[in-house]
Amino acid sequence: MLTRFVEGLFCCLSSRSSNVVVPIETSEPSADGYEFVEVKPGRMLRVRHMLPERPVVEEPSGQGGTVSCKRKITVYRNGQLYIENLGERASAELKCSGETEANSTVEVELAEGKSTPPVSPPDGRTDPAKEASREGTGEAQVRGQRRKPKRTIIIDCERRISACKGTHPDVALFFVHGVGGSLDIWNRQLDFFSRLGYEVIAPDLAGHGASSAPQITAAYTFYALAEDMRIIFKRYAKKRNVLIGHSYGVSFCTFLAHEYPEQIHKLVMINGGGPTALEPSLCSIFNLPTCVLHCMSPLLSWCFLKAGFARQGSKEKQLLRENNAFNVSSFVLRAMMSGQYWPEGDEVYHAEITAPTLLVHGMHDKFVPVEEDQRMAEILLMAFLKVLEEGSHMVMMECPETVNTLLYEFLLWEPATSPSSKTISKSRPETAKPQSDQSRTVPEDRPCSARQASNSTS
Template identity: 75%
Template sequence: MLTSFIEGLLCCLTSKPANTVVPVETSEPADGYEFVEVKPGRVLRVRHIIPDRPVVEEPSLGGIVSCKRKITVYRNGQLFIENLGERASAELKTCQNGETEPNSTVEVELTDCRKSSPPVSIPETRSDSLTVGNNGASETGSAGETPAAGQAEQTQQPRKRRRKPKRSVVIDCERRISSCKGTHADVALFFIHGVGGSLDIWGSQLDFFSRLGYEVIAPDLAGHGASSSPHITAAYTFYALAEDMRLIFKRYAKKRNILIGHSYGVSFCTFLAHEFPDQIHKMVMINGGGPTALEPSLCSIFNLPTCVLHCLSPLLAWSFLKAGFARQGSREKQLLKEYNAFNVSSFVLRAMMSGQYWPEGDEVYHAELTVPVLLVHGMHDKFVPVEEDQRMTEILLMAFLKVLEDGSHMVMLECPETVNTLLHEYFLWEPVTLPPPKKEPKTRPETAKAQTDNIIPEPAKVRPATARQN
């Protein structure tokens, strides 16, 4: 603590950064690690494991899911989502709560990223009428009933003007979703970490899936891990980092790709799913938050000068340990140090937090996704409330939410076996294609057949005898 305070004081006096912004020295072997220059002078470390597959299988055909929905945005900020795909919605609802709802309508209010997200309401079709009295109580009755004695008569409501939508988006496509096994040569897994992390936080997942035969790719974001750290704030904006991930994806992508993102890394996965919808087969969001546009907070501790943040770095690391882990024992401290989970310079941390500006990533942007998504949430996460992941589940077309009771924000480090098993089961999942209903042959009704049988044919008309004689 004293050392960091002295270094921060020297930084303020000399106007120089308290720590040199260079890639972190690594003692790891070079096997499986590559350094990719995405731009001149901008080098990212990537862990790329290509396993030796003794057996290569052909992928199954899987099932076809109909993705049909209409997204309408009104001028008052109201978002109206109507799901039209019967099989997609039915299977989704069955996997979530065991009930089948073929078609559903979701009506929500567009929220501000600086405010908490209210729950999404799914209106239900009711045959009775609902009125609100003067005291705010709800009264329900059939259309033919009259109000009881002593109640005020309802005044006729003025006719509302039909709202004109600001814009409408119609999605009508079909996706073939199949099982992704380690013996399939056309499958690649991409792991993207969040702020302050590195590819090392995926150590357990990378080893687990590479042993199963999967090809895995995990990059270090700029300024993190062993990637280059330019001393310029513009190098850490969302758009700059997203462009890095786009180039990395184009370099290593296969035919069927699965994206796994954590925290801030979920936003880059969503960006890639929009850029390459035909190549993204499935996606996993781990503690990624709600479907709101990114905007940096004006009142944040990360807006302080870099030298001050450097003085506060021990306090920030302790706060991250308290909020990021369900338990704060010696094991968690060792994980934090071993996996390089919060080892980033004060300058990069400040630039990363102030560069989280992405107005396009709102609810409409997420509602347009047709890729199936698995959401994993740690119950004890103090950074991302569970309500935000629940809202994300309701906005996405095909989403499955799994809450882990023993995990927090760094759930992949806290319970790696559970996360690995959950992800593997999701990779192997494929929808069941229901056979089309058999069309019964059209037969004549029995009554009609009986009537035709009872009809006596009329005798043929012949000319009278007198006419023949003439």
């Protein structure tokens, strides 16, 4: 602690940066799968690319299922988002939360709102009694404003969702870490899936791990880092790609899923937060000068240990050291936090994603509340939320076996095609009356929605 303080004080007096930033030279791929990719002239990213041997290509056991992704998203001038799901619901076998029924309507506030209105009936009809109460409480004016949409987005496509077998050469798994991490935080996942025959790709973000650390803050904005991830993705992408992101890395996975909807087969978000646009905070400790942050680095590391892990013992400290978690320079940390500006990534942006998504949340996470992931599950078209009670923000390091099992089950998941359900859904008239409470009872094998999960725990 005293040494860090002296170094920071010296860099303040000498008016120079405390971190030494140099580009890493190119090198040939090593036996462990490490290689360096030049994303910009002089900027190298370390990538762990593990391509297992595939002596026999296993044929898929089933043809998978086709899901009709029909969605109407309406943004109203009073700050409300109105989502109408018109496609057929994919029958889920995962015991998770967050799936949205077909022919359902979801009405939510935008990110600026303070509350989330209830879900409307499946046929979009409203209760006359509630309408009368709205008239008395002054909500008629709000409904009048909502009749004038600001913009309307129509999504109409068919997605074929099949199980991702590790022995297939057209499947690739991408792992993207967040602020302060490195590709080493995925070591247990990379080893697990490579042994199963999957091709795995995990890059170090700029300034993290063994990647180059430019001396300009523009290299650490969201758009600059997203462009780096685009180059990595285009270099290693296969026919069916699965993106696994953690924390800030979820935003880059969302960006790629939105840019390449046909190539993203499935999506995994681990403690990624809600579907809100990114904007750096004006009142943040990371706005302090670099030398001050360098002096405070031991304190920041201790705070990260307290907030990122459910337990703070010698095992967790060793995990931080071995996996290079939160081991970045103060300059890079400050530039990363101040560069999180992404106004396009709002709820409408996330609602346009049609890839099946698994959300994993550690219950003890002090960085991302569980309500944010529940909100994300409500906005996404086909999402499954799984909350791990024994994990926190670094859940993939705390309980890797559980996370690996969840990811593997999600990779093997495919919707069951039911011709009978398709016939019923197509023959259902638009003016059908709302179902009774008994007929709308959720079966045990069907995951409840995120809103139902939150109501049951409250």
